[in-house]
Amino acid sequence: MVGSGAREHALAWALAKSSDVIVTPGNAGIAAHGLTCVNTPASELDADLFVIGPERPLVDGLADQLRAQGKRVVGPGVDGAKLEGSKAFMKEFFAAAGVPSAAYGTFVDEETAQAFLATMSPPYVIKTDGLAAGKGVLVTNDLEEARLDVHDKLSGASFGAAGTTVVIEEGLDGEECSFHVLCDGTSVLALLPAQDFKRVGDDDQGANTGGMGAYAPMSSMSVTQRDDVMRLAIHPTLAELQRRGIDFRGVLYAGIMLTPSGPKVLEYNVRFGDPETEVMVPLYGEGLYDLLRRVAEGRLAGARATPSGAAVTVVLASRGYPQSPRSGDVIHGLGPDGQLALPHENVIIFHAGTARNDDGQFVTSGGRVLAVTGLGASVGEARRRAYDGAALVTFEGSVRRSDIAKSASEGEQ
Numbered sequence: 456m457v458g459s460g461a462r463e464h465a466l467a468w469a470l471a472k473s474s475d476v477i478v479t480p481g482n483a484g485i486a487a488h489g490l491t492c493v494n495t496p497a498s499e500l501d502a503d504l505f506v507i508g509p510e511r512p513l514v515d516g517l518a519d520q521l522r523a524q525g526k527r528v529v530g531p532g533v534d535g536a537k538l539e540g541s542k543a544f545m546k547e548f549f550a551a552a553g554v555p556s557a558a559y560g561t562f563v564d565e566e567t568a569q570a571f572l573a574t575m576s577p578p579y580v581i582k583t584d585g586l587a588a589g590k591g592v593l594v595t596n597d598l599e600e601a602r603l604d605v606h607d608k609l610s611g612a613s614f615g616a617a618g619t620t621v622v623i624e625e626g627l628d629g630e631e632c633s634f635h636v637l638c639d640g641t642s643v644l645a646l647l648p649a650q651d652f653k654r655v656g657d658d659d660q661g662a663n664t665g666g667m668g669a670y671a672p673m674s675s676m677s678v679t680q681r682d683d684v685m686r687l688a689i690h691p692t693l694a695e696l697q698r699r700g701i702d703f704r705g706v707l708y709a710g711i712m713l714t715p716s717g718p719k720v721l722e723y724n725v726r727f728g729d730p731e732t733e734v735m736v737p738l739y740g741e742g743l744y745d746l747l748r749r750v751a752e753g754r755l756a757g758a759r760a761t762p763s764g765a766a767v768t769v770v771l772a773s774r775g776y777p778q779s780p781r782s783g784d785v786i787h788g789l790g791p792d793g794q795l796a797l798p799h800e801n802v803i804i805f806h807a808g809t810a811r812n813d814d815g816q817f818v819t820s821g822g823r824v825l826a827v828t829g830l831g832a833s834v835g836e837a838r839r840r841a842y843d844g845a846a847l848v849t850f851e852g853s854v855r856r857s858d859i860a861k862s863a864s865e866g867e868q
Contacts, residue, residue, distance in 0.1 A: 456481075457497050457517065458508030461807035461826040462729035464488070466506060466743075468803070469736040473744045477502065483817065484806020484825075487793035497521060504529065504748050507705075510586060510726050514540040518705070527751035528704065531725050535696065535703040538723045542584045542622045545723055552695035554688050555719045557624040557712075565609045571623055572601055578626035581605055582722075583614050592663055594626065627721070629714040632676050633669070633731045634684055636709075637746060639755035640702040643689055644746070647738060647762050648673040648681065649731040650863070655777060657858045664777045665823060668859030670767040670834055671734040675866065676713065684711055684718045692723075704750055733805050733826045734766035767837040767860045768828040769845045773808070773819045774852025780822035781852060782808075788848040789817050795847055801830040801837075802844035819850055835864040 456467045456478040464485045467476045471490060477500065478485050481492030497505060497512075498520055505521050507513055507530035514537070518530040530536075537544050543561040548554075557580070562568035572579065579601035583591030591614060593604045607613040608621050635646040649671035655661040688709055696703045708728050710721040727735075736743055739762050749755045773780040786809065790796040794804050805828060808821020825848060829840030838860045845855060 456506050456508065457512060459485075460508070460729060461805040461823065462727055462732040463508040464490075464805040464807075465733045465736050465826075465828075466508060466727065468805070469739065469743045470506070470747075473741045474503075482806050482809060483811045483820075484793040484804070484809045487791065487817075488806075489792065498524065503527065504744070504751060506530070506747060508726060510536070510539050510724065513705075513725055514586060527748065529747045529750050530705040531701075531703045534699075534701045535705070536725045538707075539725045540586060542582050542722070543620055546622060548692075548695060549720065552691045554691055555717065557627050557719060557721070559622055559624040561620065561622050562605075563609070563620050565606060568605050568609060568621060568623060569602060572598075572605060575623065575625060580624040580626050581608065582622040582624065583608055584620035584622060594663070627712040627714055627719055629712045630675065631721070632673055632711040632713060633728050634681075634689075634709045634711045635727065635731065635735065636685075636689055636707050637750050637755060638693065638703050638705060638707050639750045639753045640704050641693075641697070641753065642756040643685075643693055643707070644755055644758055644760060645681065645685060645689070646760065647671045647735055648676045649728070649735055650860075651728065651731055652856060652859055655772070655854065655856075657856050662777050664772070666728070666730045667770045667772065667856045668768055669728075669730045669734045670765070670837070670860035670863055671731070671738065672762070672765060674834070674863065680713060680718060684709065687718060688720050704753065729807075730768050730770055730823075730826050733768040733828050735762075737766050737803065737828065737830055738762040738764055764830060764832055765834045765837045766828055766830050767834060767841040768805075768826045769841045769855055769859050770807070770823050771825045771827065771845060771848060771850075772823050772854040773821070773850075774854065776822040776854055780808075780819075782810075782818070782820045783812075784819045784850045784852060785812070786817040786819065786824070786848065786850045793817065795844060797847055799840065799844045799847065802840050803828045803830070804844070804848070824850070824853075833864075833867055834860055835867050838864045
């Protein structure tokens with residue numbers, strides 16, 4: 456398992472139900488959970504299966520490097536990873552494949568970009584072309600804020616070279632869904648639809664973040680809507696990948712807006728989402744390893760996934776997140792294994808940004824610190840467990856939302 460966040464913690468924890476797992480580099484919480492963490496580069500390790508968690512090593516070609524060594528890998532090569540590495544490429548790909556998406560323009564020149572922006576109606580959507588750790592998108596109804604964001608991105612002030620091309624899109628109305636499919640190059644298998652919460656504050660207020668929580672399954676997404684996403688987006692995407700000679704073996708994560716006129720793809724990511732992974736993979740039990748090995752070996756056709764139950768995760772973030780997160784605050788409420796000191800039924804703590812201080816205490820070491828995941832027979836039950844667990848963990852300046860999966864839970868009643 457390659458990576459160091461809560462997504463990798465969740466994947467490694469799930470895979471360890473049926474396999475011996477090594478995580479590189481991992482983090483303090485993953486190691487405390489009884490999983491082996493090493494600082495050895497993935498290319499110097501030997502394993503039956505390599506699962507690459509974050510987008511950066513995929514864009515940088517780690518999957519290609521490992522496959523050249525004869526390894527089985529879950530994760531696309533550089534050619535497939537470009538779907539996430541460049542928003543401009545992704546939009547061009549949508550057009551070629553006939554995938555429904557928002558109207559847009561791509562710009563490197565500020566004057567042209569500002570002129571295009573002036574023709575748009577709110578909400579205004581400004582996206583950084585390159586990777587920005589989930590923070591490269593501004594959605595606002597304020598034209599002046601949008602203008603300033605365009606200036607800051609194209610000037611390099613916001614994200615350096617990753618931001619000097621921008622994509623300006625029309626705003627779409629509807630409910631958003633995180634739609635993950637496994638792909639082995641020729642076949643696809645849809646996983647449970649999930650929903651995440653990007654804004655830092657309740658009621659979707661405040662700055663965009665990497666994600667403040669999630670739940671699965673997203674019961675408000677009908678079977679018909681799932682079929683529409685597969686027919687209108689996923690299968691045309693697979694066909695276009697094959698037409699371009701791209702052997703995509705990994706996870707295709709489509710951010711979907713369920714608009715009144717049908718589903719539209721907001722963006723593609725080429726790996727498991729975070730925090731969606733923390734609610735999806737616990738529901739697949741011991742079957743995850745077999746599914747991922749089939750992906751790597753091109754044997755996904757005929758595979759069946761049998762998830763059960765529901766999960767909700769609540770992210771605990773550090774003071775100042777996402778703009779200027781603070782590190783070094785002692786985390787109270789965790790035991791030596793990084794889990795709740797007072798065990799709570801069906802609650803798992805996945806570590807995102809933690810470290811150990813000289814006294815062996817867990818401390819904050821990043822923006823998103825912990826993902827507290829509750830499991831249950833229903834979203835409501837899982838939500839209660841997640842928030843009960845989150846209440847037992849404290850650190851100075853802790854930031855969390857109080858409304859993760861609230862509407863979904865109420866909809867079950």
